[in-house]
Amino acid sequence: MTTTFRIAPSILSADFARLGEEVKSVIDAGADWIHFDVMDNHYVPNLTFGPMICQALKPHAKTTAGVAVPIDVHLMISPVDALAASFAEAGADLISFHPDASAHVHRSIQAIKSKGVKAGLVFNPAEPLDVLEWTIDEIDLILIMSVNPGFGGQSFIDSALRKIEQARKLIEASGKDIRLEVDGGIKVDNIRRVADAGADTFVAGSAIFGKPDYKGVIDQMRLALG
Numbered sequence: 001m002t003t004t005f006r007i008a009p010s011i012l013s014a015d016f017a018r019l020g021e022e023v024k025s026v027i028d029a030g031a032d033w034i035h036f037d038v039m040d041n042h043y044v045p046n047l048t049f050g051p052m053i054c055q056a057l058k059p060h061a062k063t064t065a066g067v068a069v070p071i072d073v074h075l076m077i078s079p080v081d082a083l084a085a086s087f088a089e090a091g092a093d094l095i096s097f098h099p100d101a102s103a104h105v106h107r108s109i110q111a112i113k114s115k116g117v118k119a120g121l122v123f124n125p126a127e128p129l130d131v132l133e134w135t136i137d138e139i140d141l142i143l144i145m146s147v148n149p150g151f152g153g154q155s156f157i158d159s160a161l162r163k164i165e166q167a168r169k170l171i172e173a174s175g176k177d178i179r180l181e182v183d184g185g186i187k188v189d190n191i192r193r194v195a196d197a198g199a200d201t202f203v204a205g206s207a208i209f210g211k212p213d214y215k216g217v218i219d220q221m222r223l224a225l226g
């Protein structure tokens with residue numbers, strides 16, 4: 001496997017009063033993707049932001065050279081389909097959702113892809129990967145949660161490592177180009193273990209936005225990844 005690692009800072013831990021500047025700063029610091037956590041106070045016990053904020057941030061999601069940086073939307077909402085369509089129209093490049101939040105998982109994937117947006121499925125810490133048996137040929141990304149969704153700043157749940165290994169085997173068996181993303185409690189001192197288990201894309205919120213020097217943290221993460 002040749003791996004191009006991606007680091008996706010979660011703006012859940014950014015300063016919400018200065019979101020545009022925060023997106024710009026973290027891109028200048030070397031972010032590959034911007035991770036956008038959408039919570040509805042129904043699927044998860046917290047409330048964040050919707051498609052209008054995504055649309056407002058879209059012009060900020062580019063490098064100083066003008067290269068667009070993908071907006072990676074993680075929907076922690078139920079139902080899925082109406083807001084997924086709105087996020088696609090608001091400029092999302094990838095949209096992932098939780099299978100247990102959608103009445104018709106295959107239909108939700110198709111609806112996202114029909115908008116020209118990449119689609120992903122998200123798995124909570126206590127959920128098996130079974131649904132991938134029926135969907136892996138349709139998706140572009142698998143997101144393994146290494147915390148229970150809803151809040152930043154939680155500790156990495158070690159059992160996620162075994163699930164990452166399982167997901168990597170399924171991806172290899174599929175022969176498809178599918179990103180394997182991990183979200184929750186990712187830090188400089190554990191990112192290598194997560195990569196060794198098979199992940200190639202790393203969401204980090206508090207580890208980056210909790211420090212004054214975003215570039216310092218992202219550089220250390222890349223160094224750890226080798």
Ligand SMILES: O=C(CO)[C@H](O)[C@H](O)COP(=O)(O)O
Nearest residue numbers: 149150152153184185205206
């Ligand atoms: O999806 C999330 C929570 O539901 C966050 O993206 C995730 O927890 C990242 O935050 P941190 O790196 O601080 O753990």
